[in-house]
Amino acid sequence: MANYDHWLWGENTLREDNPEYLINLEIGVSIRFNSSIAMYADYEEFYNGIADVQFLYGERSDEDEVNRILTEGWNYLALEERKLDEDLDLEED
Numbered sequence: 001m002a003n004y005d006h007w008l009w010g011e012n013t014l015r016e017d018n019p020e021y022l023i024n025l026e027i028g029v030s031i032r033f034n035s036s037i038a039m040y041a042d043y044e045e046f047y048n049g050i051a052d053v054q055f056l057y058g059e060r061s062d063e064d065e066v067n068r069i070l071t072e073g074w075n076y077l078a079l080e081e082r083k084l085d086e087d088l089d090l091e092e093d
Helices: 043-050 063-092
Strands: 007-011 020-024 029-033 052-055
Touching: 007 063, 020 063, 029 063, 043 063, 052 063
Parallel strands: none
Antiparallel strands: 007 020, 020 029, 029 052
């Protein structure tokens, strides 16, 4: 399993559209997305239009690296969503 120690999932509640972000400070990337759209999307939709990738240090990586980062971010998001679902199931019991 991949190591996701440097990934964070957060949201900006001060903005009206409440965007959410996947952030990795180790590689210096922020991926903004709308969770209500991403929830029903597949990876291709996420990659091709939902995810807005920004490099925090001002230098954009090549497309292969962007693809690797988006794949890792997508996998991290899936694990976090699964954990959230498990926690909600435990609360219902």
